[in-house]
Amino acid sequence: MSRITLPRGARRLTLALATAATAVLLTAVPAAAHVEVESPGAQALAENVRLTFVAESESATAGVTELRVVLPKGIEPADVTYGEGPAGWTFTTTADGYSVRGPAAKVGGDVEHSVVVRQLPDAKELAFKTLQTYGDGKVDRWIELGGSGGDDHGHGNPAPVLELKAAAPGARTVSPSPTAPASASAAPTVTASKTPVDSSPQAADTAKEDDGGLSGGAWAGIVAAILVTVAAAVFLVRRRGAARE
Numbered sequence: 001m002s003r004i005t006l007p008r009g010a011r012r013l014t015l016a017l018a019t020a021a022t023a024v025l026l027t028a029v030p031a032a033a034h035v036e037v038e039s040p041g042a043q044a045l046a047e048n049v050r051l052t053f054v055a056e057s058e059s060a061t062a063g064v065t066e067l068r069v070v071l072p073k074g075i076e077p078a079d080v081t082y083g084e085g086p087a088g089w090t091f092t093t094t095a096d097g098y099s100v101r102g103p104a105a106k107v108g109g110d111v112e113h114s115v116v117v118r119q120l121p122d123a124k125e126l127a128f129k130t131l132q133t134y135g136d137g138k139v140d141r142w143i144e145l146g147g148s149g150g151d152d153h154g155h156g157n158p159a160p161v162l163e164l165k166a167a168a169p170g171a172r173t174v175s176p177s178p179t180a181p182a183s184a185s186a187a188p189t190v191t192a193s194k195t196p197v198d199s200s201p202q203a204a205d206t207a208k209e210d211d212g213g214l215s216g217g218a219w220a221g222i223v224a225a226i227l228v229t230v231a232a233a234v235f236l237v238r239r240r241g242a243a244r245e
Contacts, residue, residue, distance in 0.1 A: 043165045046167075050117075055067055064109075066131075086100075140157065142157050
């Protein structure tokens with residue numbers, strides 16, 4: 001079998017193309033940036049636990065300006081207080097978690113902040129979905145659950161996960177946060193309704209109509225209209241029969 005030998009110029013061109021392709025593939029691999037949450041020795045049902053979040057920058061042109069964290073089931077926004085963070089940044093609770101924001105961090109620099117949780121839930125691990133916003137409006141969404149953790153940071157956008165040790169013997173769930181008791185949300189609803197309630201039959205009929213139903217008076221009118229229509233039809237049939245005879 002004869003051996004095919006490429007000319008020297010062709011070999012150089014092939015080598016150059018292979019080098020360029022390798023460079024493109026290397027630059028196309030996503031950066032190993034991610035968000036991590038840490039709390040050494042954290043246990044389920046532990047109280048007043050400090051969690052530290054470290055968000056690595058994935059932008060070479062803008063600094064991080066905000067981190068919005070969605071709390072896992074079992075932790076309410078009212079149960080979280082601010083610890084430490086970048087200079088000038090502020091802490092605000094949201095409907096499903098909290099956010100810390102402020103002046104843009106150094107371009108390419110990491111952002112670290114901490115919060116204190118009143119009590120961790122009884123779970124094996126907790127995922128904290130995080131939105132990382134930059135000064136130019138770009139948003140990194142670290143929200144994926146499962147299949148994208150560990151050292152495989154180049155694939156997907158895994159949410160930071162905190163693994164918990166088993167609860168200590170005798171540990172119990174504490175009462176709801178005093179800043180957001182269960183009865184507090186119902187109180188404004190009761191006091192805000194100051195309109196007197198009319199219990200008359202007319203009011204009951206009106207209420208049924210407002211709810212999409214028909215009152216007794218309305219049904220009576222419909223039945224009467226049907227009877228009149230039937231009587232008229234019978235009268236016309238009999239009259240036509242008499243005329244034909």
